Amino acid sequence: MILELAPAKINLALHVRARRADGYHELETLFAFLRDGDQIRISPGPASFTIDGPFGAGLATEGDNLVTRAMKSFAQTFEIEPEYIIVLTKNLPIASGIGGGSADAAATLRALARLNHIALDDPRLFACADALGSDVPACLLGRSAIGTGRGEQLAPLDGLTDTPVLLVNPGVAVSTAAVFRGWGGKDLGPIGEGPLLDIARAGRNDLEPPARALAPVIGDVLDRLAKTAPSLARMSGSGATCFALYADGSERSRAADAIRAHDPAWWCLESTLA
Structure with a gap:
């Protein structure tokens, strides 16, 4: 096996x-x-x-x-x-x-x-x-x-291995096709260059606005993650899962505890980047 x-x-x-x-x-x-x-x-x-x-x-x-x-x-x-x-x-x-x-x-x-x-x-x-x-x-x-x-x-690319990460999903499913249909059609520019975290921070998720329009709770998750002082917080893919990166595991664990206390129904996963 x-x-x-x-x-x-x-x-x-x-x-x-x-x-x-x-x-x-x-x-x-x-x-x-x-x-x-x-x-x-x-x-x-x-x-x-x-x-x-x-x-x-x-x-x-x-x-x-x-x-x-x-x-x-x-x-x-x-x-x-x-x-x-x-x-x-x-x-x-x-x-x-x-x-x-x-x-x-x-x-x-x-x-x-x-x-x-x-x-x-x-x-x-x-x-x-x-x-x-x-x-x-x-x-x-x-x-x-x-x-x-x-x-x-x-x-x-290399970089960010072992970085603590927290995933949060508010328990809603969004249609990838519907999210892409909601994209505004404007090219906001390419991904940059440099260290991996710098590229990520300077980037964006162009699917976040249409996903939030379909599932406003995504905005609630991102607002809640932002209050935990991560090095980066963003929606992944077409949603609805959001993630946050942290400097160390204790910060990630405190953030997870705060998220779970705010809404126990939200799914959370504490992990690290490979």
Whole structure:
């Protein structure tokens, strides 16, 4: 059996530069990954897919699931029989802007590659990831990087490893498609250069305004995080999860305690950047 972590993804910055004729958007985004997330367990056996974990009830094991799509894509690409038992432990909220299904699909590809003795840098594996979704290549890479194009063109970066991070989700799901439709269409400029934290601080998330219009509680989360004096607080992806970075773990823990005391129903995750 292979146990593979599907780390939560955050967008330290997310700049939408243009709408494309193919229906996608031209992006510049700064990816980072946590040391916590969902888990994929895969072992040879009669083909099956089950889901457990705190957020497992919100997903179906049948239909258009990215994990099963990743399995099928891998099997077709590498010409193997899709005879594997797959268990997804869903620890992250669904439709929350922190990778989720993309990270699960990427973890499935990595686990299958290890089981079949295929190098993780095999370009065919990246092609599988790219076909599954715009965030899947970054989740397959699993390290800080600037993503351009749809987000699939990746330039790895160093920095911020071990930085304490707090994720907060107010318990609402927002539609990625609806958030992108709400983007105002104005290019506010590119991502800068320099140390990773400086790039992030100088950046922005262009999807935050339309996401807040759809779910005003996102603004409440960001206001609450700002009061904890983080080095950076921002919404991730298309929302509704927000994150904050801190100088040390004690600051992060105090912030988490304050958030939980304010609204115990909000989901919080204390972690560090990988």
